[in-house]
């Protein structure tokens with residue numbers, strides 16, 4: 001059993017804050033500061049360039065990949081960490097497309113995160129006018145999986161509503177039509193159990209600064225099924241994905257398996273922070289996380305619906321079809337979220353009218369949820385959001 005009292009004590013949350021935004025940026029684990037300081041002093045400071053070997057910096061991308069892999073049902077040696085999620089989306093879609101020569105359609109849905117759509121669109125434009133990014137409603141995806149489609153690119157958990165796509169069924173349908181799949185796990189990794197190997201997924205990508213608590217700008221990860229990783233061509237053919245980076249050959253030869261999805265020099269300081277954050281995940285069981293997350297989201301929905309008329313649930317009501325976040329529609333959502341933040345309840349706002357709350361059992365418990373509901377109810381009932389200063393849009397919402 002995961003000891004949630006113990007995990008909660010491992011985070012350094014500010015006094016008076018109920019943090020319901022760990023789905024966007026995970027909070028700081030207590031141990032990270034010390035560990036990063038130690039890395040700076042003892043490794044970078046003392047070892048200088050020898051740290052790549054002595055401190056094992058060069059092995060961080062695959063070592064971290066395996067630790068994340070455990071949370072997403074990936075085979076050992078099938079995940080590597082690096083770059084940002086947008087870059088990893090590009091890398092995965094480019095490799096996936098090449099596995100289906102002759103097909104020119106990438107299928108996605110309009111619930112996907114815009115950056116994924118932008119990256120795919122940018123790639124397809126570089127490839128030429130015959131290529132097409134086909135974007136359909138989330139409910140229509142299955143009906144559009146045909147033998148015309150090269151790649152199915154989906155985000156498993158919708159960033160706005162929290163709706164979960166059926167990874168197993170859609171992957172099966174894709175394969176039956178010769179379609180290669182790319183799953184984005186940005187709102188899945190650390191949020192819900194994922195079974196990449198069990199679903200026979202081809203490619204997957206995700207980020208580590210949301211549920212995994214790696215810190216702002218923490219690197220992304222990419223998964224390639226072991227049955228494919230020895231044959232895919234990395235479109236971002238950087239030297240650290242080369243079979244022998246330190247041979248300095250002028251010709252590119254892809255590295256063994258997942259190593260080929262590495263690109264350039266890993267961000268060691270950021271990976272050290274992530275590595276320390278992952279120690280907490282080593283104490284957690286995804287089945288426990290999921291069970292607790294469902295309890296918390298059910299409690300929140302029931303509480304808000306009982307006390308906040310005017311807020312409309314924008315997430316699936318069935319907890320099995322919902323990730324670890326809950327969204328409500330409210331016309332003055334932006335101002336309401338600013339008022340909430342002023343009272344210490346931190347969630348976020350997604351245009352045009354969604355207020356979004358992430359539930360992260362590692363450090364959020366039932367008392368937090370109860371208090372958050374009370375504060376939200378007060379803000380709605382007494383129109384506390386109706387102040388000019390809460391209506392000024394900031395750069396990050």
Ligand SMILES: *Cc1c(COP(=O)(O)O)cnc(C)c1O
Pocket residue numbers: 084085086087112113115116155159184186187207220
């Ligand atoms: C958070 C998120 C991103 C962000 O990409 P970055 O390159 O890390 O900024 C991309 N896609 C999805 C689905 C996300 O949820």
